[in-house]
Amino acid sequence: MPRPAEPPAGFVLFANRGPFSSHIGPFWRKPAVEGVLHGFFVEAHHCNNMGTLHGGMIAAFLDGALAHAAHRLVPAPAVTVRMCVDYLGAGALGDWIEGRAKALARDDDHILVRGQALRGADVLMAAQALFKLV
Amino acid sequence: MPRPAEPPAGFVLFANRGPFSSHIGPFWRKPAVEGVLHGFFVEAHHCNNMGTLHGGMIAAFLDGALAHAAHRLVPAPAVTVRMCVDYLGAGALGDWIEGRAKALARDDDHILVRGQALRGADVLMAAQALFKLV
Amino acid sequence: MPRPAEPPAGFVLFANRGPFSSHIGPFWRKPAVEGVLHGFFVEAHHCNNMGTLHGGMIAAFLDGALAHAAHRLVPAPAVTVRMCVDYLGAGALGDWIEGRAKALARDDDHILVRGQALRGADVLMAAQALFKLV
Amino acid sequence: MPRPAEPPAGFVLFANRGPFSSHIGPFWRKPAVEGVLHGFFVEAHHCNNMGTLHGGMIAAFLDGALAHAAHRLVPAPAVTVRMCVDYLGAGALGDWIEGRAKALARDDDHILVRGQALRGADVLMAAQALFKLV
Numbered sequence: 001m002p003r004p005a006e007p008p009a010g011f012v013l014f015a016n017r018g019p020f021s022s023h024i025g026p027f028w029r030k031p032a033v034e035g036v037l038h039g040f041f042v043e044a045h046h047c048n049n050m051g052t053l054h055g056g057m058i059a060a061f062l063d064g065a066l067a068h069a070a071h072r073l074v075p076a077p078a079v080t081v082r083m084c085v086d087y088l089g090a091g092a093l094g095d096w097i098e099g100r101a102k103a104l105a106r107d108d109d110h111i112l113v114r115g116q117a118l119r120g121a122d123v124l125m126a127a128q129a130l131f132k133l134v
Numbered sequence: 135m136p137r138p139a140e141p142p143a144g145f146v147l148f149a150n151r152g153p154f155s156s157h158i159g160p161f162w163r164k165p166a167v168e169g170v171l172h173g174f175f176v177e178a179h180h181c182n183n184m185g186t187l188h189g190g191m192i193a194a195f196l197d198g199a200l201a202h203a204a205h206r207l208v209p210a211p212a213v214t215v216r217m218c219v220d221y222l223g224a225g226a227l228g229d230w231i232e233g234r235a236k237a238l239a240r241d242d243d244h245i246l247v248r249g250q251a252l253r254g255a256d257v258l259m260a261a262q263a264l265f266k267l268v
Numbered sequence: 269m270p271r272p273a274e275p276p277a278g279f280v281l282f283a284n285r286g287p288f289s290s291h292i293g294p295f296w297r298k299p300a301v302e303g304v305l306h307g308f309f310v311e312a313h314h315c316n317n318m319g320t321l322h323g324g325m326i327a328a329f330l331d332g333a334l335a336h337a338a339h340r341l342v343p344a345p346a347v348t349v350r351m352c353v354d355y356l357g358a359g360a361l362g363d364w365i366e367g368r369a370k371a372l373a374r375d376d377d378h379i380l381v382r383g384q385a386l387r388g389a390d391v392l393m394a395a396q397a398l399f400k401l402v
Numbered sequence: 403m404p405r406p407a408e409p410p411a412g413f414v415l416f417a418n419r420g421p422f423s424s425h426i427g428p429f430w431r432k433p434a435v436e437g438v439l440h441g442f443f444v445e446a447h448h449c450n451n452m453g454t455l456h457g458g459m460i461a462a463f464l465d466g467a468l469a470h471a472a473h474r475l476v477p478a479p480a481v482t483v484r485m486c487v488d489y490l491g492a493g494a495l496g497d498w499i500e501g502r503a504k505a506l507a508r509d510d511d512h513i514l515v516r517g518q519a520l521r522g523a524d525v526l527m528a529a530q531a532l533f534k535l536v
Contacts (some may be wrong), residue, residue, distance in 0.1 A: 049151070262528060289458075322423070327462065
């Protein structure tokens with residue numbers, strides 16, 4: 001299945017990321033008023049044996065969006081210290097998936113972030129994660 | 135850094151997995167008395183911009199081990215419906231990482247699984263996940 | 269420390285709840301445009317041995333607000349099937365604590381809800397929970 | 403329904419706990435080779451409107467067992483910083499519920515603990531929590 005020629009209006013390729021993010025990409029992003037907005041097309045290498053979007057892939061994608069939202073609040077190096085995800089729906093080959101994330105709170109050295117992955121209006125995954133400034 | 139020639143004794147290459155697992159591998163596994171035992175070497179494409187093992191990669195690796203443990207208890211198709219991970223340590227390029235997982239309980243259509251990723255005796259990540267039979 | 273005479277404007281006593289909620293109360297609530305808004309004063313029986321608000325108490329309070337938000341979206345009996353909480357701050361005797369919760373998504377038989385407990389503008393706890401219609 | 407006269411052999415009343423734990427008790431404990439073992443009888447004030455054991459009560463009970471297990475590993479003051487629970491079954495008035503918890507790992511200032519609440523051999527709840535030394 002060929003990838004659609006273009007992501008939705010306003011999204012630009014998210015280049016120059018780290019090796020793992022590049023390896024599981026490509027990803028796009030779009031400037032957002034609040035938090036961050038990422039996106040990707042489900043390609044063959046994102047799927048499981050049942051031919052649907054692999055849960056671990058949605059989680060890894062969303063982890064990147066959550067980390068980006070933490071960094072937007074506090075522009076300093078940080079690492080994920082915990083993450084909890086709920087899966088509510090499945091994605092399929094060719095789908096355009098969006099990830100939205102926004103920092104909710106922070107203390108001296110932690111940032112709490114929430115986000116969700118969506119296909120259109122359907123929430124596929126919701127995540128709550130904590131990042132630690134390092 | 136070249137990959138060590140061989141994983142620890144008893145581990146064999148975990149082949150014929152789905153596209154996403156193959157893409158982020160390679161992984162090894164070893165027969166275990168209880169639950170499952172997986173492993174991988176941290177390669178360049180598993181790292182983040184800070185040169186350490188990407189948190190999303192450990193989570194995706196461990197998700198695979200947890201799913202395998204669920205399948206060992208109930209050999210039927212299942213999907214992850216939630217997963218919660220705590221990070222306690224970091225991995226680095228060249229490290230051998232092991233993932234251990236074991237089903238804890240089940241009801242009619244769910245299997246609860248716990249696991250951890252280790253580098254030697256150090257727990258890098260602990261996870262609790264729920265799988266749903268589909 | 270005597271309890272302040274009155275909760276903030278707009279809050280009314282949340283009566284006629286189940287035995288456990290009544291036992292760990294009293295709680296107040298306030299009509300909200302979105303989701304639900306609960307509140308309580310930290311009393312002596314809500315504290316731990318260190319004299320601060322017990323974490324289990326905040327969690328139990330917030331669980332009630334989350335359940336209420338689920339019920340507001342789908343007015344049918346439901347039970348908590350999972351809940352994940354992050355603690356970011358502590359409460360003390362006499363504090364007025366507010367809990368805000370809002371349903372994020374639903375599928376055929378589950379409702380995903382998020383909420384937080386606050387003391388003034390400080391987030392003390394953030395929670396993500398899943399409820400199942402029964 | 404009258405409370406059974408006695409808990410299972412080896413359990414003794416867990417007295418002199420903090421105000422909140424005492425308020426939602428009574429609880430019993432039994433010396434364990436590994437980790438900790440707590441128990442309680444489901445009384446009327448532990449139930450919800452549907453007449454079953456309130457989810458928030460199981461979570462608060464298990465939080466106490468998890469904290470105790472953290473303290474057994476590192477006998478110093480600590481607070482819960484996150485907790486994630488999965489519910490797999492329900493309890494009813496008069497049931498004897500046991501909570502088992504064991505520390506899995508620690509770093510410089512955190513202790514990771516796992517536990518479960520059981521009714522006989524049935525797992526009602528599984529929890530993973532992180533405690534921070536304060």
